[in-house]
Amino acid sequence: MLVGCQHPVPTAQDGTELWLAASRPYEEVLASVQTAVDPALPAEGYHIYDADGARHIDAGSAAGLRYGVYALQRAEALGQAGPGLDLQEAPRYALRLLNHWDNLDDTVERGYAGESMWEWTSEEIPEARIRHYAELCASIGINGTVLNNVNANPLILDAEHIARVAKIAAILREYGIKTYLSIKWTSPIALSGLKSGDPLDRKVRKWWQDKAAEIYAAIPDFGGFLVKANSEGQAGPQDYGRTHADGANMLGEALAPYGGIVMWRAFVYSPTSPDRANQAVEEFLPLDGKFSDNVIVQIKNGPIDFQPREPFSPLFGKLHDTQMMMEFQITQEYLGFSNHMAYHGTTWEECLDADTYRDGEGSTVARTVMAVAGVANTGQDPNFCGYVFAQANWYAFGRLAWDPELSAEQIADEWIRQTFLCPEGMSGKAFSKKFVAPVRDILMASREAVVDYEMPLGLHHLFGGTHYGPMPWERLARPDWTPAYYHQAGVDGIGFDRTRKGSGNVDQYNEPLASRFNDPATCPEELLLWFHHLPWDYRMKSGRSLWDEICLHYDAGVRRIEDFRATWAGLEPYVAPALFAETAAKLEIQQHDAEWWRDACVGYFQRFSERPLPQDVRPLGQPIDSLVTRFLQSDRLGMPVHDADRRPVLIDIRSFRRPQ
Numbered sequence: 001m002l003v004g005c006q007h008p009v010p011t012a013q014d015g016t017e018l019w020l021a022a023s024r025p026y027e028e029v030l031a032s033v034q035t036a037v038d039p040a041l042p043a044e045g046y047h048i049y050d051a052d053g054a055r056h057i058d059a060g061s062a063a064g065l066r067y068g069v070y071a072l073q074r075a076e077a078l079g080q081a082g083p084g085l086d087l088q089e090a091p092r093y094a095l096r097l098l099n100h101w102d103n104l105d106d107t108v109e110r111g112y113a114g115e116s117m118w119e120w121t122s123e124e125i126p127e128a129r130i131r132h133y134a135e136l137c138a139s140i141g142i143n144g145t146v147l148n149n150v151n152a153n154p155l156i157l158d159a160e161h162i163a164r165v166a167k168i169a170a171i172l173r174e175y176g177i178k179t180y181l182s183i184k185w186t187s188p189i190a191l192s193g194l195k196s197g198d199p200l201d202r203k204v205r206k207w208w209q210d211k212a213a214e215i216y217a218a219i220p221d222f223g224g225f226l227v228k229a230n231s232e233g234q235a236g237p238q239d240y241g242r243t244h245a246d247g248a249n250m251l252g253e254a255l256a257p258y259g260g261i262v263m264w265r266a267f268v269y270s271p272t273s274p275d276r277a278n279q280a281v282e283e284f285l286p287l288d289g290k291f292s293d294n295v296i297v298q299i300k301n302g303p304i305d306f307q308p309r310e311p312f313s314p315l316f317g318k319l320h321d322t323q324m325m326m327e328f329q330i331t332q333e334y335l336g337f338s339n340h341m342a343y344h345g346t347t348w349e350e351c352l353d354a355d356t357y358r359d360g361e362g363s364t365v366a367r368t369v370m371a372v373a374g375v376a377n378t379g380q381d382p383n384f385c386g387y388v389f390a391q392a393n394w395y396a397f398g399r400l401a402w403d404p405e406l407s408a409e410q411i412a413d414e415w416i417r418q419t420f421l422c423p424e425g426m427s428g429k430a431f432s433k434k435f436v437a438p439v440r441d442i443l444m445a446s447r448e449a450v451v452d453y454e455m456p457l458g459l460h461h462l463f464g465g466t467h468y469g470p471m472p473w474e475r476l477a478r479p480d481w482t483p484a485y486y487h488q489a490g491v492d493g494i495g496f497d498r499t500r501k502g503s504g505n506v507d508q509y510n511e512p513l514a515s516r517f518n519d520p521a522t523c524p525e526e527l528l529l530w531f532h533h534l535p536w537d538y539r540m541k542s543g544r545s546l547w548d549e550i551c552l553h554y555d556a557g558v559r560r561i562e563d564f565r566a567t568w569a570g571l572e573p574y575v576a577p578a579l580f581a582e583t584a585a586k587l588e589i590q591q592h593d594a595e596w597w598r599d600a601c602v603g604y605f606q607r608f609s610e611r612p613l614p615q616d617v618r619p620l621g622q623p624i625d626s627l628v629t630r631f632l633q634s635d636r637l638g639m640p641v642h643d644a645d646r647r648p649v650l651i652d653i654r655s656f657r658r659p660q
């Protein structure tokens with residue numbers, strides 16, 4: 001029985017206010033408190049307290065005051081701002097950035113919420129949207145943003161674009177957000193006709209110094225450059241026989257007079273290394289200690305590429321004298337785009353809390369890095385993210401970048417309470433029990449559900465095409481873009497041997513991890529096939545065979561989404577019709593996609609295992625022979641097409657004609 005109301009009336013909302021839906025406006029909160037700057041407090045820190053019959057916010061700076069007001073706003077929305085409130089905080093990391101992979105033609109690489117929110121091709125900048133975005137970012141502590149794709153267009157540095165970026169930066173500055181840009185290594189060649197991009201070439205160095213001067217003349221507080229070099233076809237210093245450190249330091253030198261920084265990505269591809277997971281350590285360990293003070297090496301959370309589950313990148317445990325920065329992916333490139341519910345709070349918590357043992361026990365990943373970046377999931381969609389539940393990942397990113405020790409569960413709880421409005425006439429207590437708790441449970445289980453139906457037990461990179469659907473059978477010219485290279489399925493078994501008998505990747509981890517990962521008996525089962533190639537009848541801890549366990553995980557993933565759908569269906573009385581319908585539709589898509597994943601992966605691996613499905617696993621829905629000849633139809637922006645029943649539209653390869 002409901003407490004306080006028999007017939008709640010959901011409050012109308014459409015998701016466009018994101019997590020600020022339940023809050024008083026910032027200005028109003030600010031006007032309700034007494035503020036003071038106290039230089040004794042950390043620069044971005046604040047202290048909220050009650051004294052002399054008034055509420056006070058003291059802060060180390062204007063930025064700290066802003067964060068204090070947002071913290072109070074959040075506490076109010078969560079019902080935690082009663083008399084006697086005493087909250088003192090400062091961010092763990094000084095740099096908390098979003099990375100936008102937005103292109104100058106307004107497409108967004110791996111973007112699933114419409115075209116670029118910056119509207120590069122329009123004459124005017126979209127000021128209202130930028131303000132809304134900036135407020136959302138500031139409210140969760142994000143203080144920097146890289147506006148354009150790491151696969152950068154050199155034109156971002158021409159006079160016209162610098163002027164445009166300056167206009168955006170002027171707005172973001174009001175919210176305490178610094179602007180950064182991704183640069184293309186060959187910009188001096190493309191923009192000014194230089195003959196070389198050699199970082200030790202005097203003319204090249206001068207070009208970057210002049211460019212820095214030009215940028216800072218327009219944007220005095222410009223943050224710096226993000227660089228993807230010698231990676232996935234991008235040029236870099238190695239093309240001139242130089243190192244990553246040579247390249248990064250040359251840019252660092254150009255930015256240093258203005259206080260700018262270089263974020264140099266460790267997402268590198270050395271074609272000589274047989275295991276892709278080994279490459280970053282192989283390239284960066286010899287450079288440890290060789291980067292300038294204003295260079296930070298930006299490292300993806302895992303060694304491959306934002307898979308649903310990866311171990312942490314071994315680089316975090318290896319570099320001692322290099323400043324490191326985390327790169328998370330908020331946009332769901334490998335977790336069902338903006339169609340699937342996959343709350344990343346748990347993914348990131350798992351990574352940040354992992355012990356690297358770099359400086360002995362307790363050297364968590366969170367402690368090895370000094371800054372955090374997240375690849376944004378925003379676009380022109382009115383709700384920014386294409387799905388109300390995708391907004392939770394942007395929120396969780398900001399909160400964890402502020403305080404990596406917050407729990408994923410607390411963050412999920414906060415997000416739900418601030419995003420979904422309590423129905424009229426329903427008590428907060430009843431809302432918590434009837435709506436917040438079940439939604440929090442769904443969120444907390446959601447990423448593991450995706451792992452189960454996409455790639456359980458350490459399997460990875462089973463994707464095809466746009467990275468939405470399964471294609472474990474795909475073989476490309478380049479092995480390290482090919483699912484078969486990663487799963488290594490054969491009649492003898494499945495999994496990538498990264499042990500000492502295989503690629504040796506385990507030894508890129510510090511002890512006791514190296515030995516733990518090296519032995520299948522001690523390797524965590526969720527990473528088993530990441531590190532081991534094992535026979536189909538390998539005995540798992542459950543006593544079942546590996547084959548049976550694989551099948552069970554895939555089926556369990558589908559069942560979880562069925563359960564989410566059933567739970568959500570019962571929540572209709574408490575949620576605005578627009579948000580209810582959007583989520584119900586997306587969960588239906590997710591269930592059908594999960595079934596497709598299960599059918600494709602289990603069916604394909606069964607060709608090698610030559611074993612029947614275990615009894616408690618439901619029969620596959622589609623025969624593998626019909627799936628291996630079909631691929632997913634996508635629209636102009638790479639979004640998957642689903643039919644009227646919300647099933648993925650799979651086109652037969654043999655009948656496919658590219659649209660004219």
Ligand code: GCV
Nearest residue numbers: 101109110150151228267305
């Ligand atoms: C921006 C993966 C993605 C690419 C991305 C790349 C990167 O390979 O599929 O779209 O490019 O990572 O992080 O540079």
